[in-house]
Amino acid sequence: xxxxxxxxxxxxxxxxxGLIGGSFARAYRAAGWRVLGADTDADALAAAxxxxxxxxxxxxxxPTCDLIVLAAYPAxxxxxxxxxxxxxxxxxxxxxxxxxxxxxxxEAEAIACEHAFxxxxxxxMAGTEHSGFAWARADLFxxxxxxxxxxxxxxxxxxxLLDRVHTLLAPAGFGSFSVATxxxxxxxxxxxxxxxxxxxxxxxxxxxxxGHHGFSAGSYRDLTRVAHLNPRMWTELMLANxxxxxxxxxxxxxxLAAYRDALVNDDAAALESLLAEGDRIKRTLDGDRAGRQAxx
Numbered sequence: 340x341x342x343x344x345x346x347x348x349x350x351x352x353x354x355x356x357g358l359i360g361g362s363f364a365r366a367y368r369a370a371g372w373r374v375l376g377a378d379t380d381a382d383a384l385a386a387a388x389x390x391x392x393x394x395x396x397x398x399x400x401x402p403t404c405d406l407i408v409l410a411a412y413p414a415x416x417x418x419x420x421x422x423x424x425x426x427x428x429x430x431x432x433x434x435x436x437x438x439x440x441x442x443x444x445x446e447a448e449a450i451a452c453e454h455a456f457x458x459x460x461x462x463x464m465a466g467t468e469h470s471g472f473a474w475a476r477a478d479l480f481x482x483x484x485x486x487x488x489x490x491x492x493x494x495x496x497x498x499x500l501l502d503r504v505h506t507l508l509a510p511a512g513f514g515s516f517s518v519a520t521x522x523x524x525x526x527x528x529x530x531x532x533x534x535x536x537x538x539x540x541x542x543x544x545x546x547x548x549x550g551h552h553g554f555s556a557g558s559y560r561d562l563t564r565v566a567h568l569n570p571r572m573w574t575e576l577m578l579a580n581x582x583x584x585x586x587x588x589x590x591x592x593x594x595l596a597a598y599r600d601a602l603v604n605d606d607a608a609a610l611e612s613l614l615a616e617g618d619r620i621k622r623t624l625d626g627d628r629a630g631r632q633a634x635x
Contacts, residue, residue, distance in 0.1 A: 348372050349405035349507075352396040352431070354419050356380075356387045358466060359436050360410030361475025363511060364391045369477040370510035375400050377419075378411075383472045402428040406507040409435040412575055417446045424454040432503055434461040438528060439579040440488045440521040448490045459504050460488030462524065463513070468567045482514035488524055529583035534591065536573060537584070539566040 351367045352375040353360045360376075361383075368374045368391045376392035378384045384392070394400060401407070401423055409416035416435045427433065433456060437443045444460040451458035465483035467474060487504060489497055505516060519527070542548075543566045551559060577584055601610035 350375065350400075350403055352376070352401060352404040352407040353392075354378075354396060354407070354409045354416065355411035356383045356392070356472045356475075357410065358470050358472075358474050358479075359463065360408060361387060361391070361472040362465075362477065362479035363408050363410060363436075365475055365477040366480065366511045368392075372510060375404065379415075386472050398423060398426040401426040402430055404431040407431045407433045409433065409437075412572055413437040413439060413443045413579060414575065417443060417450075420447055420450050420458075424450050424456070427454065427456040429456065432457045432459065432500070432507055434459050434504060436461055436463055438462060438532065438576045440519075440524040442579050444488055444490070444521045451490070457500055457503070458490065459500055460521065460524075461504070461508075462486045462488070462528070463511075468564055470569050470572075478512065481512040484515045484517065485511075485513040486524060487516060487518050488521055489518065525580050526583050529580055529587050533573075533577055533580060533584045534587045536565050536568055537577075537588065538591065539563055540568065542566065 348371045350373040351363070353364050354377050356364060356376050356378040360378075364374050364376060364387060373394070374392050375394050375396040376384060376387050377396040378387070396404075396407075407427070409419065411419065413435075416437055420433070433447070433451065435443055435447060437460075440460050440462065447458050447460070463480055463483060463485050465480050467479075485508065487501060489500055489504075491497075492500065501518065539562060543563055598610065598613055600606075601613060
């Protein structure tokens with residue numbers, strides 16, 4: 340795949356060279372861009388400097404960037420932005436890749452407004468259960484969805500910003516873009532991502548998991564894939580979105596209690612009804628997805 344097809348080249352600066360930031364770095368490097376990087380992990384930075392990152396993302400280099408990608412933990416993204424805001428200037432567009440948007444966008448937009456540079460929240464819908472630069476790859480985002488969370492601007496400036504971001508993200512190879520408010524993003528991500536990680540992480544705590552070998556196949560593999568996670572990062576993300584995530588946990592706990600009650604009461608009709616309801620909802624969701632894909 341030609342990561343640089345139909346894209347201009349420029350300079351990208353990346354804060355945080357883990358899986359996400361490192362994959363951005365590799366994608367833009369493959370597209371012929373100059374890649375600047377910063378990371379508090381000296382080993383990650385040294386590994387990236389071997390064949391991907393060509394220089395430091397410091398105050399002298401920041402204003403030469405066309406795009407700056409903040410791919411660190413949410414609080415670290417905001418702290419870096421606050422520390423280096425004076426150096427950014429009018430040229431770069433700054434995006435973040437944090438998995439929550441409410442707190443990050445609120446603070447980042449205020450800093451951008453005060454220092455007159457362009458900022459747009461962003462969340463790439465791609466990843467793996469692995470973390471770190473060693474797992475980064477140039478095609479991680481190829482065909483993946485990207486959610487953009489722009490500031491509340493008038494229609495003209497908002498569309499202009501979205502167009503700039505869309506153009507600058509071309510080397511990453513995203514397959515689709517959607518636009519959301521911070522509130523909408525965080526409400527949906529609590530269900531699609533954070534709840535899935537909690538359920539998977541809790542599922543493997545059963546004592547029965549110790550003897551799963553030889554008795555498990557696709558169901559076990561699929562449900563446990565994201566039990567392996569970065570505890571520090573996910574703690575920060577989940578606490579930042581605790582209201583939405585707690586609500587989703589209340590919903591699934593109530594649903595699980597209904598299944599348990601049907602089993603304890605030996606109520607075959609209730610259990611069959613619950614299972615049929617879940618099957619019907621899943622089939623409807625898959626049908627909606629197939630219909631959307633057919634219309635694209």
